Amino acid sequence: MSFREDGHAAVEWAADYLERVGELPVLAQVKPGDIRSRLPASPPEQGEPFSAVLRDLDEILLPGTTHWQHPRFFAYFSVSSAEPGILAELLAATLNSVGFLWRTAPASTELELLVCDWVAQLLGLPQSWHGHIEDTASTSTLAALIAARHNTGRNVVVASEHAHSAAEKDARMLGMEFRPVPTDAEFRLRPDALELGDVAVVVATVGTTSVASVDPVSAIADRCAAAGTWLHVDAAYAGSAMVCPELRWAFDGVERADSLVVNAHKWMFTPMDCSLLWTSRPDEFRDAFSLVPEFLRTTDEGAFNLSEYGPALGRRFRSLKLWAILRCYGREGLQARIREAIRLAELFEGWVRDEPGWELCAPRHFSLVCFRREGPDEENEALLERVNASGEIFISHTRLNGRYVLRLAIGNERTTEDDVRRAWDLLRHTAVK
Amino acid sequence: MSFREDGHAAVEWAADYLERVGELPVLAQVKPGDIRSRLPASPPEQGEPFSAVLRDLDEILLPGTTHWQHPRFFAYFSVSSAEPGILAELLAATLNSVGFLWRTAPASTELELLVCDWVAQLLGLPQSWHGHIEDTASTSTLAALIAARHNTGRNVVVASEHAHSAAEKDARMLGMEFRPVPTDAEFRLRPDALELGDVAVVVATVGTTSVASVDPVSAIADRCAAAGTWLHVDAAYAGSAMVCPELRWAFDGVERADSLVVNAHKWMFTPMDCSLLWTSRPDEFRDAFSLVPEFLRTTDEGAFNLSEYGPALGRRFRSLKLWAILRCYGREGLQARIREAIRLAELFEGWVRDEPGWELCAPRHFSLVCFRREGPDEENEALLERVNASGEIFISHTRLNGRYVLRLAIGNERTTEDDVRRAWDLLRHTAVK
Numbered sequence: 115m116s117f118r119e120d121g122h123a124a125v126e127w128a129a130d131y132l133e134r135v136g137e138l139p140v141l142a143q144v145k146p147g148d149i150r151s152r153l154p155a156s157p158p159e160q161g162e163p164f165s166a167v168l169r170d171l172d173e174i175l176l177p178g179t180t181h182w183q184h185p186r187f188f189a190y191f192s193v194s195s196a197e198p199g200i201l202a203e204l205l206a207a208t209l210n211s212v213g214f215l216w217r218t219a220p221a222s223t224e225l226e227l228l229v230c231d232w233v234a235q236l237l238g239l240p241q242s243w244h245g246h247i248e249d250t251a252s253t254s255t256l257a258a259l260i261a262a263r264h265n266t267g268r269n270v271v272v273a274s275e276h277a278h279s280a281a282e283k284d285a286r287m288l289g290m291e292f293r294p295v296p297t298d299a300e301f302r303l304r305p306d307a308l309e310l311g312d313v314a315v316v317v318a319t320v321g322t323t324s325v326a327s328v329d330p331v332s333a334i335a336d337r338c339a340a341a342g343t344w345l346h347v348d349a350a351y352a353g354s355a356m357v358c359p360e361l362r363w364a365f366d367g368v369e370r371a372d373s374l375v376v377n378a379h380k381w382m383f384t385p386m387d388c389s390l391l392w393t394s395r396p397d398e399f400r401d402a403f404s405l406v407p408e409f410l411r412t413t414d415e416g417a418f419n420l421s422e423y424g425p426a427l428g429r430r431f432r433s434l435k436l437w438a439i440l441r442c443y444g445r446e447g448l449q450a451r452i453r454e455a456i457r458l459a460e461l462f463e464g465w466v467r468d469e470p471g472w473e474l475c476a477p478r479h480f481s482l483v484c485f486r487r488e489g490p491d492e493e494n495e496a497l498l499e500r501v502n503a504s505g506e507i508f509i510s511h512t513r514l515n516g517r518y519v520l521r522l523a524i525g526n527e528r529t530t531e532d533d534v535r536r537a538w539d540l541l542r543h544t545a546v547k
Numbered sequence: 548m549s550f551r552e553d554g555h556a557a558v559e560w561a562a563d564y565l566e567r568v569g570e571l572p573v574l575a576q577v578k579p580g581d582i583r584s585r586l587p588a589s590p591p592e593q594g595e596p597f598s599a600v601l602r603d604l605d606e607i608l609l610p611g612t613t614h615w616q617h618p619r620f621f622a623y624f625s626v627s628s629a630e631p632g633i634l635a636e637l638l639a640a641t642l643n644s645v646g647f648l649w650r651t652a653p654a655s656t657e658l659e660l661l662v663c664d665w666v667a668q669l670l671g672l673p674q675s676w677h678g679h680i681e682d683t684a685s686t687s688t689l690a691a692l693i694a695a696r697h698n699t700g701r702n703v704v705v706a707s708e709h710a711h712s713a714a715e716k717d718a719r720m721l722g723m724e725f726r727p728v729p730t731d732a733e734f735r736l737r738p739d740a741l742e743l744g745d746v747a748v749v750v751a752t753v754g755t756t757s758v759a760s761v762d763p764v765s766a767i768a769d770r771c772a773a774a775g776t777w778l779h780v781d782a783a784y785a786g787s788a789m790v791c792p793e794l795r796w797a798f799d800g801v802e803r804a805d806s807l808v809v810n811a812h813k814w815m816f817t818p819m820d821c822s823l824l825w826t827s828r829p830d831e832f833r834d835a836f837s838l839v840p841e842f843l844r845t846t847d848e849g850a851f852n853l854s855e856y857g858p859a860l861g862r863r864f865r866s867l868k869l870w871a872i873l874r875c876y877g878r879e880g881l882q883a884r885i886r887e888a889i890r891l892a893e894l895f896e897g898w899v900r901d902e903p904g905w906e907l908c909a910p911r912h913f914s915l916v917c918f919r920r921e922g923p924d925e926e927n928e929a930l931l932e933r934v935n936a937s938g939e940i941f942i943s944h945t946r947l948n949g950r951y952v953l954r955l956a957i958g959n960e961r962t963t964e965d966d967v968r969r970a971w972d973l974l975r976h977t978a979v980k
Contacts, residue, residue, distance in 0.1 A: 195643035210628035
């Protein structure tokens, strides 16, 4: 292949894709097995040109793609893979730095520490914290649970019933006991329900997955401090919004956490995967994770090996894409995008509130609206299936107080007021059919 | 920014880099803190053009980069990030598919299953196995340990003293007991030393990190079967070599494993990160990892959610780069590259064998040569530091039978006979200084 020629073709494909993604059906209109049945069952004997890969991506894989970059992707948490980050992934794959030791990737190691400090400044976090990057919040929370168990010698994980399922799954993987605690009327963990005598770690959430509710971190921190319990804060989605000072109320008490996760690939416009994990107790992390066999011993004085602070040994150059985005957007660019997403969510919330036959199901925080059509769950479920099947929008659901609830999340940087209006029109028209 | 224009500039940078990487010092010639001190302590307020990122990558980060793509990178296991894979990472970041459910990424989910089947065919693995992709072997082995504990109800992990440190680290993270077992004169796990009554899992290694020794998997499988112990095989490095039928002896018995890890980012020319994990017991994996909260419930009949088979919920489109490489290289292309690396390692081995004052320290398997200068450890350690400081080559070390041993690993697809000759000349000339 000619890397230069094929590379330019790939860039053209990517640029065309980003220009037209809004015209494609956002939810893939295929059935399980459709894509695979169109691909050969065995690998080729001889190599093929890269143009064949690009052609099959276009003709076979694209129809089976749910478009996360689509401006009317409103499901789960809507995200963006921003252009500087996309190009940085090309550059990171070109360098292929593997950062298990400082020596094997000095620039990657030092840039990772630097961008974590940069983001800490942007979000108003303590400057003394140590940050590094994991793949996903599942892993970041897993690491926090491991450090907490190692440090406290206890084996119980506590989180609200609205915490992300990763907390329970991580606990199960580690052989730890998971105890859910009830929430209040606004879906926030009730600190008075905490009994922490034998608890290793409380996972408090700023921006829960179902409703973006905000646990009272400060009150939880009081309880944890009294009981010698580790406090891990999961702000995977909402953490990025703290770049806006007017939203910092949600981080009240976070400065007292032992560890904190914010996913840059959620609302900091970074391509998957890039989960930032800070800790105020780096020595405890190092105690839990450092294991240096002979083949990794080096004589680099003052070197700092990031593999000693988390589960994986091999680490790719994830900081490059986040650095590119922070450079190209700046604090103001991040703020503008987050404020616009919230403005659009407020608009949608207002339309629902004002429309007879519809109801809001939870206080709106950030850019997520939880709502439903008045009436039985089955009608809401059918409504969701119908609007998603249209390919016009993609929304998801949850269950609150036993009821089936629709979720519309805004976070893609290409989403406009027209897109949100189109979603609302589609929902209303489909509901009355 | 103009994505198209900036994208073409990024491709030009990448193409130029790959052309000149062999002329750069392979090991970064910087001290800890050097790179960070050249970067601003705070993020910018306003956005900057992408060209500024590219400039700083070139001027500030590159001098702090240890060049894994360099043809004279002979340390650890030498790897390649091949061109089709690099471009596929650009495309994957453009799509930004997040594959936690089939519905959120049908093409990514089905392609991941397909490429795992393709590689299973290439390596001669049972066609009934279920494969998926994790980030690194640390995570793949972690997942296997979790499945093994879940399935056996036991809490002990056994591996040879030459197994990768990830096995011990994973066990520690999970709160499992790690028991190393001794090896024979050729650094292979001794099946007669296995006592498996209370053992959840044995981690057998095909291609150990220090010396690429091959544990006798078949005999270990006999012991595991008798004791009801899970058998996990770590072939992170050497597994890719099984694409060559003449090397399949090393996989004897692997078909009886419960799980197997092969890192495509090690010797299958794939950019970091891409660790393939197969299991003959997918139901046990699903039992251990499946946890489907309300917000992830879907009605897609026949859908297959890969997040139910491993630790992480969020999953990026890792299969795309491996698919691109398998397409563009084909079986023959992979075989040719692996055979050439082994041929070069054999050459180097012969030079060491024939040279007075030097000794080979272990049987050579695959493309790794373990050797030393006759004499004290300190002289070998000083020799390693001096050749690495030259920027000409990068080698690493281990300790065998208590002695300091040099390792020269070949795996970069750009490495030529001239590069290996240059390494040998440099080692000999530096040793006599």
